[in-house]
Amino acid sequence: xxxxFKILSTYQExxxxxxxxxxxLKEYLENLSSKYDDYDIQRGLxxxxxxxxLANTLKNKTFIPPIILVLSKTLDQDKKDKELIVQKxxxxxxxxxxxxxxxxxxxxATKFIDKYPEIKELTSNIKKRKFFRENNxxxxxxxxxxxxxxxxxxxxxxxxxxxxxxxxxxxxxxAKQIEKMIxxxxxxxxxxxKHQLELIFLNSVDLDKYKEQCTKDFIxxxxxxxxxxxxxxxxxxxxxxxxxxxxxxxxxxLLIDSIIALEKKKPFKIDQKSIxxxxxxxxxxxxxxxxxxxxxxxxxLIQFFCFLxxxxxxxxxxxxxxxxxxxxVIIGLFSAIGNFIKVxxxxxxxxxxxNKIKNKISNYNLNKFEEMxxxxxxxxxxxxxxMKDTVYYLTLATLEDKEISFIDFPVNNPRxxxxxxxxxxxxx
Numbered sequence: 001x002x003x004x005f006k007i008l009s010t011y012q013e014x015x016x017x018x019x020x021x022x023x024x025l026k027e028y029l030e031n032l033s034s035k036y037d038d039y040d041i042q043r044g045l046x047x048x049x050x051x052x053x054l055a056n057t058l059k060n061k062t063f064i065p066p067i068i069l070v071l072s073k074t075l076d077q078d079k080k081d082k083e084l085i086v087q088k089x090x091x092x093x094x095x096x097x098x099x100x101x102x103x104x105x106x107x108x109a110t111k112f113i114d115k116y117p118e119i120k121e122l123t124s125n126i127k128k129r130k131f132f133r134e135n136n137x138x139x140x141x142x143x144x145x146x147x148x149x150x151x152x153x154x155x156x157x158x159x160x161x162x163x164x165x166x167x168x169x170x171x172x173x174x175a176k177q178i179e180k181m182i183x184x185x186x187x188x189x190x191x192x193x194k195h196q197l198e199l200i201f202l203n204s205v206d207l208d209k210y211k212e213q214c215t216k217d218f219i220x221x222x223x224x225x226x227x228x229x230x231x232x233x234x235x236x237x238x239x240x241x242x243x244x245x246x247x248x249x250x251x252x253x254l255l256i257d258s259i260i261a262l263e264k265k266k267p268f269k270i271d272q273k274s275i276x277x278x279x280x281x282x283x284x285x286x287x288x289x290x291x292x293x294x295x296x297x298x299x300x301l302i303q304f305f306c307f308l309x310x311x312x313x314x315x316x317x318x319x320x321x322x323x324x325x326x327x328x329v330i331i332g333l334f335s336a337i338g339n340f341i342k343v344x345x346x347x348x349x350x351x352x353x354x355n356k357i358k359n360k361i362s363n364y365n366l367n368k369f370e371e372m373x374x375x376x377x378x379x380x381x382x383x384x385x386x387m388k389d390t391v392y393y394l395t396l397a398t399l400e401d402k403e404i405s406f407i408d409f410p411v412n413n414p415r416x417x418x419x420x421x422x423x424x425x426x427x428x
Contacts, residue, residue, distance in 0.1 A: 003031045005084040005166060017170040019084055020066075026160040028067075029100075029107045033089035036100070054102050055153040058160065064103075066165040067096030068180075070172050084168060094169070094181050107160050108142035109150045120151055174293045222246040222321055223313035228306060230255075242325030247309045249321075250302060254330045258301065261334035262341055263287040267388035268331065290343045300347045304354070308333075311358050316366045323366055328384040332391030340399050353399065360398045365405060372406040380414040393424050 005021035012018075057064060069091040075084060093100055113119055116135055122128050128151070129144040136142075149155075172180065214229035225246040232252050236244055241251045257270065263285050268274060291297045305324075312320025323329055342349040369390075376386050390409050397404040410416035 001031050001088045003027050003086045003088070005086065005168065007082055007084060008165075016172045016176065019168045019170070021084060021166045021168055022163050023166050025064075025103070025162050025164040026107070026157070028164060028166070029104050029160065031086075031088040032100070032104060033091075035089075036093060036097075036104075054099065055106055055149040055155060058103075058106065058162075059153045059155060061159075061162065064099065064164060065096070066167050067100060068094045068167040068169070070094050070169045070177055070180075074171055086168075091168070092177075094177065102146075103160075105142040105146040106150060106155065107157075108140040109146040110155050110157055110160070112136065112140040112142065112147060113150055114157060119147065219246055222318050225249070228302065238327045241327075242322050245321045245325035247313055247321060248306050249325075250305045251325070251327075254325075254327055255301065255305070257327060257330050258305075258334040259288055259291050261331050262291070262338040262343075265335055265338040267335050267385070267392050270327075270331075287338075287341075287343050291346070294346075297346050300350060304350050307354055308357075311361055312364070315361050316364075319366050323364070323369065326387060328387035329391050332388040333395050335388075336392045336395035336399065339396065356399050356401070357395075360401075363394060363398045363404065365407075368406040372409060372411055376411045377414065381411060381417075386411055389421065393421070396424075 003023060004027070005019070005023045007019050007021055009020040010017060011020075054064075071086065072090050072092060075086070112132070112135075116131070119128055119131050122131060125148055128148060132144045132147050169177075169180070214227075214231075219225050222245070225248055228248045228250065229246075230250055230252050231241065236251070238251060238253050241249075241254070245251075260268070291301070308324055309321060312324055314320075316323070337353055340349065340353060372390065373383065373387075376383055386409075390406055390411075393409075394404050394406065408420075410420055
């Protein structure tokens, strides 16, 4: 099936073309890819008062802001005079995902009610939910809450047969897609930070090939697992990941942390201020742009995570996985690596770093790491900051062929710790 968009205006930005178009909302919803709301790479529905009013918006025929799409392939030139003809699934949503998900669920709910109008006669929401569960059979991709919204607003299919504006981008490479996505989502301060990080990078990493490998089977020894699995915040939070990580389990947020760390080259905090700074200054993040716009670089980085799991399992068993499953550790580790990485020769420079870490794996004595954690003066230090700093400076020393131990850090004395860190900085 195709979607026919009427071109209202065009704009050229370097090699990219932007078309302001008018399309049919119903036609758009019918032609969404089956993966448009794939929660493994995109954030799920988030609470938003205004978005929850979309059923009312449809009923009252009030305005829905433009939805921004990016085409996955270039269209034939002779089809771009007065209209765009786009095949089903040949686009991604850069802005308007939350609206689209709700509109799609409302549309599917309306189709369900059109097929089973008797549900409207049921006297309670409990009965309506039960009727929906018993009759849906996965034919309609919606939920009982949306069935109730449709009934409450007396929506029919004709409410979806309306004009909708779309901003459609053509010839927009991955780096530019991410840049646009960041701009479109700037200021979303209510969004969960982990979800926002994933949103920023979701179009840069093709994770489909890892989906079938994410077995939930119980593995007695976590170091025995051999298949790569990408974990997302909605499945396991970063706070509890360290306790559940198996070999070659990679948390998507930690993967993103590692990329940002390679750019920053020093420990940093993931907070709303840093997200806003990242959005506003994205053009300055050259290393991040180079990495996320090259699928080979992403694959190389994933394999580096697997390498770390392998050598830490061999040396420290499951304690090694627990160590690598901590966000603070990953930020500290990759911030140090960023000082030695050559982004123009990413794969080869990571190979050199692999050899150094493997040969000096005993530097990461995890018994001393645990001992250091116990000695931390928690009235003076944040334990996460201490882990970032100590892993950072230990990794710097390791890559410079120097000897250092976690127990060397005087974490029980703020004054001595500050002087120790200053001495390490001056030594470099």
